[in-house]
Amino acid sequence: MAKAESATNMDCLNIEFMRSLVKQYSELGQWTSAFFWADAAAAAGSGNGQASGDDIWLLASAMLARGELHRAAHAVTTRGLHKRHLLCLGVVMRAFLTAKEPATALSMFDECDPALLEPRNTDQTHNRALAGVLVWQAKALSSLERREAAAEALTSALRADCACYEALDLLLDQHALTSKQELELIESLPISQQLSSAEGILVRMAYYERLQRYVPPSPAAIPPTMDCPMAQEVEAVRARTAEAAACRARRLCGAARWRPALAALPEPWACVAVRAACLVELRKTADLFAFAHTLVDAYPQEWTSWFAVGCYYYLIGKSEFCRRYLSKAKCLEPGAGCVWLLYGHSFARESEHDQAMAAYFKASQLMSGCHLPPLYVGVECSLLNNPSMSAKFLARAAALHHGVDCAEPQAGEAEGSKGRWERVLALVHEPHVAHEAGAAAFAAGDFRAARALLLRALDIARGNKDLDDLDARWAPTLDALGHAARALGRAGEALSWHSRALALRPARAASLAAAALCLALLGRPADAARSAHAALARDPDDVVAHTLLDAILDKLDAAAAVFADEEIPQFPFPEVAVPPAPLTPATPHPRSDHTNTSDMSMSFD
Secondary structure: OHHHHHHHHHHOOOHHHHHHHHHHHHHHOOHHHHHHHHHHHHHHHOOOOOOOHHHHHHHHHHHHHOOOHHHHHHHHHOOOHHHOOHHHHHHHHHHHHHOOOHHHHHHHHHOOOHHHHOOOOOOHHHHHHHHHHHHHHHHHHHHOOOHHHHHHHHHHHHHHOOOOHHHHHHHHHOOOOOHHHHHHHHHHOOHHHHOOHHHHHHHHHHHHHHHOOOOOOOOOOOOHHHOOHHHHHHHHHHOOOHHHHHHHHHHHHHOOOHHHHHHHOOOOOOOHHHHHHHHHHOOOHHHHHHHHHHHHHHOOOOHHHHHHHHHHHHHOOOHHHHHHHHHHHHHHOOOOHHHHHHHHHHHHHOOOHHHHHHHHHHHHHHOOOOOHHHHHHHHHHHHOOOHHHHHHHHHHHHHHHHOOOOOOOOHHHHHOHHHHHHHHHHHOOOHHHHHHHHHHHHHOOOHHHHHHHHHHHHHHHHOOOOHHHOOHHHHHHHHHHHHHHHHOOOHHHHHHHHHHHHHHOOOOHHHHHHHHHHHHHOOOHHHHHHHHHHHHHHOOOOHHHHHHHHHHHHHHHHHHHHHHHOOOOOOOOOOOOOOOOOOOOOOOOOOOOOOOOOOOOOOOO
16 A cells, blocks of 8 residues: 555656756756756656666756765766666766766776667667767777777767867867878768758858868868758858857968967957967067966966966076976877977977977877977987988878878988988878978978979968968068079079078068178179168178178279278379569578478577
8 A cells, every 4th residue: 555655755746847847947047956957857757766877867867966986986887877868978977077087987887788878770869979988988998098099989980979179179179080081080970961052052061171171271172972052051151150250260270370360369268378379479478477377377287277377487488487387288188289399389489309209209209290399309310410300200291281191212212312302292181281381392402302392382371362462471582592593503593592581571670680791602702791781770790791781892902902902002292383483581481491381489588
């Protein structure tokens, strides 16, 4: 009789109403109320001896939101729901990851029924839950330094649910794939099968532009394969989103257009790494200090906050403090490759090449599909006078950017400088890589290869624009071309390159000194001296201008000395007729010098 009354009391409770209360309070952020009603719903649903997986999932989610991590995991694992319920498995993995226990989270994933971990063509709800679990698996694998497995998990999550933007965002932030592999992945996704036409176009546009993070934005934002009236309407809607603004800012930053990138950022809290990089390049010290201070006050547990602090100290030249705060950032997020890149920059600034290369190698491990770490390693190898290793890493950087395989050179090519730089020239499609390769080839003494690589950098940088319309940041490339032409014995061509550099960046001391050297080689010492004086006016410590001006003066002094040793011709002065003065007692004798009219007498009276 008691059991019948208990069953009757449970039947009178409206479980669906309690579940709706849980969802409403969760949306309102009132997690204690959500927990109360989730607990009641789970107890009411366990009249037959066991609560349903959905009720336990609501209960564990409320516990997780309240910060009760292990309690949430215990509520699921004691019932064994992580083995047969995807949503409960996701909650358990989130709890252990938040508690900094990634190995335990992976063990929960391994205990799940393998049949649940397979996507279903007719059940997209299941696929979305599966994609969420795979994302948590990827985060756990990344925490354990298993990068390749994490990339595979994120790829599987995207294929299971094409609308899972978080999976793509993590995959691209980790730079786990090359640009070619990323494009192949997006093209292989079954977007048309999982989403309607309009939403599919929106996803394709977002993914396509997210992939182009190192390509400057162009007016034709719609891919040619989606050029239709519906696509234009969807793009108009997407252009108003914060995600589109963030993508545009990333692309502008990747193209080194710092001021437009900073203006394109949607809000102060979005894309912290991009904003910090722009402020560093624009040398906005006060703005970066305020930005980093605000981040640390608001989000002290986020690695991006301490990364911004490190950027500030890097900007003001305090490398020791920079590395101190970067160490805190990489402790919070060991997989942040940009932290290790800046760590290497701080050592490179102090000419600590070995330590800089160690940091760049670590960044290369974390960002295996990014071209920036091998680019910086190649620069450091060039500074260490190792041209063969420099060319190898620069070729790898060029291949990673272009998405092609970088085959090892043949035995004959590895020893010869000509084959080494020709290989880089054949692979490079990125202007900054081409510029650094040209500088490395010049340092190695291969001036023809340097000239070819620098011309390649300019061709890529200007695109369809005229050479005079280049951005001012390419003035060093023009100067480097001038140096290469001068080394090849083309002083006139070198002077034209330096003149173009001065047109982009007027009164630049390095350009003025280089132009003075070319003028001296062309036999125009006066113009060379004027240019050297202008360079010293801008930079009194310019060594080239000092040395060149001293050489010009020494040459002029030598010429003057030779002229002084010659016999100076004598020219007789014309005779001056002075009229005779009357003889008076005060007048000197007529035989005396009439031109001496000064009174040299002294009176002792």
